[in-house]
Amino acid sequence: MASRCSSSSSPSSSRGGLEKLPSSSIRVLRTIEALRRWRRPHLLDQRSVGLVPTMGALHEGHLALIRAAARANHHVVVSVYVNPAQFGVREDLASYPVTWDADAAALARLDRELADDGLNLGRISAVFAPTTAAMYPAGFPGQEVDSRGSFVTITPVGEVLEGKTRPTFFRGVATVCMKLFNIVQPERVYFGQKDVQQTVVIKRLVEDFMLPIEVVVGSTTRAEDGLALSSRNVYLGERRRAAATVLYSALRAAEEAYKGGGARDRAAVLGAAERVVDETLAEQSALGPEKRVRFEVDYLSLADPDTMEELSVIDPARGGILSGAVKMLPVEAPQEGEDLGHSGGPAVRLIDNIILQPAE
Numbered sequence: 001m002a003s004r005c006s007s008s009s010s011p012s013s014s015r016g017g018l019e020k021l022p023s024s025s026i027r028v029l030r031t032i033e034a035l036r037r038w039r040r041p042h043l044l045d046q047r048s049v050g051l052v053p054t055m056g057a058l059h060e061g062h063l064a065l066i067r068a069a070a071r072a073n074h075h076v077v078v079s080v081y082v083n084p085a086q087f088g089v090r091e092d093l094a095s096y097p098v099t100w101d102a103d104a105a106a107l108a109r110l111d112r113e114l115a116d117d118g119l120n121l122g123r124i125s126a127v128f129a130p131t132t133a134a135m136y137p138a139g140f141p142g143q144e145v146d147s148r149g150s151f152v153t154i155t156p157v158g159e160v161l162e163g164k165t166r167p168t169f170f171r172g173v174a175t176v177c178m179k180l181f182n183i184v185q186p187e188r189v190y191f192g193q194k195d196v197q198q199t200v201v202i203k204r205l206v207e208d209f210m211l212p213i214e215v216v217v218g219s220t221t222r223a224e225d226g227l228a229l230s231s232r233n234v235y236l237g238e239r240r241r242a243a244a245t246v247l248y249s250a251l252r253a254a255e256e257a258y259k260g261g262g263a264r265d266r267a268a269v270l271g272a273a274e275r276v277v278d279e280t281l282a283e284q285s286a287l288g289p290e291k292r293v294r295f296e297v298d299y300l301s302l303a304d305p306d307t308m309e310e311l312s313v314i315d316p317a318r319g320g321i322l323s324g325a326v327k328m329l330p331v332e333a334p335q336e337g338e339d340l341g342h343s344g345g346p347a348v349r350l351i352d353n354i355i356l357q358p359a360e
């Protein structure tokens with residue numbers, strides 16, 4: 001879906017001042033006032049709204065969340081906003097894929113599919129695509145750990161794993177989600193299990209700030225070879241894409257140790273994942289620089305499903321979350337004409353996870 005990575009944003013059809021996505025009845029709302037004006041009557045007539053927050057560059061994972069939202073809500077709002085506050089200063093805010101035209105076409109297509117399927121309560125009513133000036137009225141949000149400003153922090157869960165490597169990430173996510181929830185006032189919000197720690201942070205946010213919102217988590221949509229779909233996969237290029245399944249393969253091996261092998265101990269469960277990583281590293285390094293792929297493991301984790309704190313033993317009545325992050329390093333010796341990926345193929349951080357269901 002996110003095959004094009006330009007920042008093109010061709011004008012959507014606009015009749016009587018109302019902007020719509022081409023070939024659809026989906027409104028494009030760009031200001032908080034416009035969103036609120038649209039929302040108000042639905043609050044009064046008690047029509048439910050499901051919000052699917054995204055950063056655009058839509059793929060089948062996003063579309064699956066929208067389908068789930070349309071099943072259960074009268075209206076679906078999809079937000080498309082690349083939130084600067086969740087990018088660290090050295091991260092990829094400037095090159096993050098922006099594919100507005102392809103996203104608009106995918107949403108229009110999906111909306112027609114939803115209309116034809118009688119089982120849905122609603123369809124895609126609006127895309128909310130605000131500017132940063134609208135979302136951060138006090139000015140561009142600080143991206144440093146010690147930046148000052150109006151932030152929502154969810155700790156300790158936001159400090160571990162992804163939060164350790166990306167120390168401003170969950171502060172940025174919680175802050176922008178609080179804003180989106182306040183603006184849209186959805187009955188339900190939809191998040192993907194691919195970003196499992198994000199789902200735990202959002203559940204904490206909703207519970208601790210008493211927001212009258214149901215958090216729905218949709219399962220991870222994967223490519224045929226198992227790689228979790230992700231907007232950032234476009235950075236990989238062909239060579240690294242072929243090896244990018246290493247993380248999922250490692251997590252599957254750990255899952256098998258738990259499910260098939262009856263392992264409960266951290267070392268036994270994660271050891272199975274580490275073996276897959278080590279074998280893959282050995283295979284790749286034997287290939288030589290013109291063929292090989294280099295990657296570094298940031299973490300492999302076995303954590304508590306509610307707090308994301310590391311477990312030394314799995315309580316089979318509760319299960320756990322296996323997760324990991326790997327950094328795919330830039331291709332070492334690019335070959336003539338080789339597809340290196342979006343933006344010249346920078347280092348790409350991939351994350352994935354598997355939920356270990358209770359075994360008793």
Ligand SMILES: Nc1ncnc2c1ncn2[C@@H]1O[C@H](COP(=O)(O)OP(=O)(O)OP(=O)(O)O)[C@@H](O)[C@H]1O
Pocket residue numbers: 053054055056061062065190191192193194195218219220221222228229230231232233
């Ligand atoms: N493969 C997937 N399956 C299910 N949900 C997904 C998948 N990928 C992303 N999502 C969910 O879509 C929502 C929006 O995510 P986002 O726009 O950041 O896409 P992304 O593919 O996760 O991008 P990135 O590569 O930047 O992490 C999040 O709730 C995210 O968890």
Ligand SMILES: CC(C)(CO)[C@@H](O)C(=O)[O-]
Pocket residue numbers: 053054055081083086173176177195198
């Ligand atoms: C939830 C989110 C849209 C907030 O910017 C983002 O973190 C994402 O796309 O997962």
Ligand code: BAL
Pocket residue numbers: 086195
């Ligand atoms: N899907 C999470 C968004 C991010 O990594 O910035």
